[in-house]
Amino acid sequence: MNAQIRIVIADDHVLVRQGIRAFLETHADLAIVGEAEDAAGAMKLCAEHQPDVALVDLVMPGGGIEATRTIRVASPHTQVVLLTSFEDAQQIVAAVQAGALSCMLKDVDADALADTLRKAARGEAVLHPRVAGKLMDALRRGSEPGSEVLETLSQREREVLALMAEGLSNQHIAERLGIGEKTVKTHVSNVLGKLNVSDRTQAAVYAWKSGMKQR
């Protein structure tokens, strides 16, 4: 007994959404339960409907990658299928690491897309053939280079950021590094300024996003 597969579409272009909808409505087992036009809306919609699959455009207000990440956290049941016009390996890798299951280019035909969605609902990944090649490139290069902004940090600032990214308070960082808390606050302020973020949580997120915690 196969229930319908419930799908949320997230794309900032109405035309694209309508096109996808028209594509998918020819398949009786696929039900579109909602459409969003930005990352925030996509997360909200997924949290609300808990769809089986979210079809997310890589390029959208708020960011397709951020949308993927928030959807995966806020709505673990929902599998994310990425939709993209461009074959940017870095972006695709980032999206996969953010929790995207499959990745399709926008030139797929209706049946292939439907098939991808069905497989996604079962947790099976599908890679668009041309995406596969890009992914191989990215893998070969061994992950993306870190942010150049991180390079502007001094040694001490990097240490402080690393401990911030572990969730330590100023006091604990001070103890860990054997310096005063005031000094830590100075470093923290400098780090926040250089990274152009407004608080330690954003700095920690920055560190994780830029990969300083992954190699």
Next chain:
Amino acid sequence: MNAQIRIVIADDHVLVRQGIRAFLETHADLAIVGEAEDAAGAMKLCAEHQPDVALVDLVMPGGGIEATRTIRVASPHTQVVLLTSFEDAQQIVAAVQAGALSCMLKDVDADALADTLRKAARGEAVLHPRVAGKLMDALRRGSEPGSEVLETLSQREREVLALMAEGLSNQHIAERLGIGEKTVKTHVSNVLGKLNVSDRTQAAVYAWKSGMKQR
């Protein structure tokens, strides 16, 4: 000016080599210039003939990965197409990083294999569909299992955590979710309690550690 594509086959099973040879000989544009049964022989053969493509078994004496690496170094012109019976993500990733271009499972049919070889000669990668899935898994490195503690969070709490993990302040989370800041603070407190952490930065780190990538 389509010259024949020159191919070297490296597999330790005579039967397999003969099978592949029989497969490919039905295609006039594919020429098998040599067969090797181990890594050393494959490298020697490639260095000698500088073939366009080397079809390398992942499992062979001397190691398919080592064979790939040495071939790529000793004979840069030669593209390596991996052939494997097993879908071991680690092995495949390692082989790709060693320089393999494409990866096929041994259940491909003759035409698909021929097509892969032609593309490889042009430098285009092809991933066997089932291999793609494994590769995604490896990339994701354990995002699926998720922490069991995350399961104890309510829907709303997961949404709040997702936004905390993006670095948003209580005020911004409130705006994003369309609820009051006081309510957000309540949710945040509950999340901190359930995750057994003492501040939002630690919660964000927790989300990143358990929800997205790496160990």
Next chain:
DNA sequence: TGGCATATCCGCCTTCAGGCTGAGTCACCG
């Protein structure tokens, strides 16, 4: 029907984070 979990909101209070300013030491460099 009475618990129980969830989600929403309010107020009070304490602690901490982070901005701003200033300042001392040290090492390196032109």
Next chain:
DNA sequence: CGGTGACTCAGCCTGAAGGCGGATATGCCA
């Protein structure tokens, strides 16, 4: 020798964060 940058520390002040208690409304389940 003076300048520059990194590292250290200090005081002051504002605002955000988070704990604690209380409150209301929903829906689910025994």
